[in-house]
Amino acid sequence: MTYPIELRNVSYYYSPGTPLQVAALKNINLKIGEGELAGIIGHTGSGKSTLISHFNGLLRPVEGSVIIDGEDLAKDKETLRAARFKVGLCFQYPEAQLFEETVARDIAFGPKNMKLSDEEINERVKKAAEFVGLKPELLEKSPFDLSGGEKRRAAIAGVMAMEPKVLVLDEPAAGLDPGGKNEILSMISEYKKRTGCTVVLVSHSMEDIASVADRVIVMNAGTIAMDGTVDEVFSHSAELRSMGLNVPEITRIFIRLRELGYDVPADVYSVEKGAQILREMIRRRSV
Amino acid sequence: MVRDITFGQYYAGKSLLHRMDPRMKLILTFGMIVAIFICHNFYSLALMALFAAAAVVFSGVPAKMILKSIKPVMVILAFTAILNIFYTKGGETYFEWWKISVTEKGVNTALFTVIRIIVLVVISSLLTYTTTPTMLTDAIERLLSPLKIFHVKVHTLAMMMTLALRFIPTLIEEIERIMNAQKARGADLESGGLIHRAKALVPIFIPLMVSSFRRAYELAFAMTCRCYTGGNGRTRMKQMKLHARDFITLFVCLAVVAGIIVLNHFFTRII
Structure with missing residues (x-):
């Protein structure tokens, strides 16, 4: 069976062969299946960004192999180039990549590199802009005239327009206000629902991952420390804490409530759900 | 790749x-570079090379560096x-073939120039090995401060230099x-002809310019906020003292x- 992304015994070192050699990834084995929405979580410096840079061959593993859609990236240059379009990588603060005169042309940069026809490119630009919720009149503006949140959307649209099989987003909500953050996150789950693509979401925020992901991969010191469903991973709250991570605040409240003897579920990851449960409890008590 | 550029x-x-006081170091480095060019025979150059070697030993910088x-x-x-x-002709001819000939003077001059350049590089690199960029710009500022009489903004120039160095990494x-x-996003930076490659740099340099301007504004703002x-x-935290x-x-x-000067006087000129 082929996976969209498969890593076999991948290790990566920075400055190999020098006294400054640092192991950024240690013997990583990872399979991400078709249509999954996987969240990668980890403390700063745990190797998240190094890991996703392997998915499209920006970094080559020092040891092991990266297999994208059944093809080893080490095979030849064409395979590597094809991987750039199969795996759409959207880095942290992607608005830093905007450069064209208009938003539309910037979104078209990726598809143009794929050597698509002009009509196809136009079609994709419109579709991607609609996906991220950019109004059509913004498309003819300069990307530098957009607001911060709009820039972020335009940059994400630039990656989406390549219609990759796998969309990888590194901290897509970093630096946005709570409203903008929720919009981006719901946009991502919407994208996954409508296209059926595989999505990998990198974040250090447990709340973000819990609200959208089916599967959570926890990175710690260059290794995969945990890999499972949201419930499975969050049930190891002590271990997570030792890695400098934590379960969402609302979950912590509910865990504490359970310790105090209240009959509440432990798998509460969003404030909305938590509030609903608490309201019901209070209502029941007052009855 | 780009990361390997040491600055x-x-x-x-x-x-x-x-x-040492960076001001003195700077002046002496300049002085000794001039001295290298005063040398005009192997004996004075040997003295200069000896001085450079001694300086390396005293600096504690490994020979490898x-x-x-x-x-x-x-x-x-x-x-x-x-x-x-x-191209330099004169003295005994060691080798001759068609229009090419190697003479005593040619060999001497070549050897002399090579040693001279090496000594020059060693002395000037010692300055940068033993002085931080900040110390260096500080020293330049101090040394140029007499120019203030002519309304040259010495401090501003030095600050600009410090900031430029700071932002390179x-x-x-x-x-x-x-x-x-x-x-x-599929940008191809490695293949294609010259024009194609030059065009491929546009998506790199425009965002770089934009972010540099943003950084400059932010920095200026932050400096103003701290009453610069x-x-x-x-006044200074680190006073320079001789x-x-x-x-x-x-x-x-x-x-x-x-x-x-003495050795130059007693031995014959080579260059």
């Missing part, structure tokens, strides 16, 4: 050279050596980030220059 190649240490700084000028060395060997990182982002108003009335070691080094350098 401001400071080698941390506590040697005599590290502790010094060799690393000579590496980039290897091409220039080879080039000057070849030109001098074939930041910009290198930024270029790497942008390059990765554009590569992820330029050099007037500004110590005995500075004067001793000055004396040694003067002795070397005197030695060079």
Whole structure:
């Protein structure tokens, strides 16, 4: 069976062969299946960004192999180039990549590199802009005239327009206000629902991952420390804490409530759900 | 790749050279570079080379690092050596074929120039190895401060230099980030002809310019917030003071220059 992304015994070192050699990834084995929405979580410096840079061959593993859609990236240059379009990588603060005169042309940069026809490119630009919720009149503006949140959307649209099989987003909500953050996150789950693509979401925020992901991969010191469903991973709250991570605040409240003897579920990851449960409890008590 | 460019190649240490007043170090480095060009025979040059070697020993910078700084000028060395060997004529002829001949004078001049360049590089790299960029710009500011009489904004110039040096690694990182982002969108930076490659740089340089301007504004704003108003009335945390070691080094350098002049006088000119 082929996976969209498969890593076999991948290790990566920075400055190999020098006294400054640092192991950024240690013997990583990872399979991400078709249509999954996987969240990668980890403390700063745990190797998240190094890991996703392997998915499209920006970094080559020092040891092991990266297999994208059944093809080893080490095979030849064409395979590597094809991987750039199969795996759409959207880095942290992607608005830093905007450069064209208009938003539309910037979104078209990726598809143009794929050597698509002009009509196809136009079609994709419109579709991607609609996906991220950019109004059509913004498309003819300069990307530098957009607001911060709009820039972020335009940059994400630039990656989406390549219609990759796998969309990888590194901290897509970093630096946005709570409203903008929720919009981006719901946009991502919407994208996954409508296209059926595989999505990998990198974040250090447990709340973000819990609200959208089916599967959570926890990175710690260059290794995969945990890999499972949201419930499975969050049930190891002590271990997570030792890695400098934590379960969402609302979950912590509910865990504490359970310790105090209240009959509440432990798998509460969003404030909305938590509030609903608490309201019901209070209502029941007052009855 | 881009990360490998070392800039401001400071080698941390506590040697005599590290502790010297950067102003004195700067002046003496300039003085000794001039002295290299005063040498006109192998004896005075040997004295100069000896001085450079002694300076390396006193600096505590490993010889390996010094060799690393000579590496980039290897091409220039080879080039000057070849030109001098074939184009300078005079003295005994060692080798002759068609229009090409190698003479005594040619070999001597080539050897002389090569040694001279090596000594030059060693002495100037010692300055950057033992002085941090900040110390260096500080020293420049102090040394140029008499120009204030002519309304030259010495402090501003020095601040600009410090900031430029400070932001080089930041910009290198930024270029790497942008390059990765554009590569992820399928930008092809490695293949194609010259025009294609030049065009491929547009998606890198425009975002770089934009972010540099943003950084500059933010920095200016942050400096204003901390009440930065330029050099007037500004005091320093680290005062520069001349110590005995500075004067001793000055004396040694003067002795070397005197030695060079004497040796120049007693032996025949080569160059």
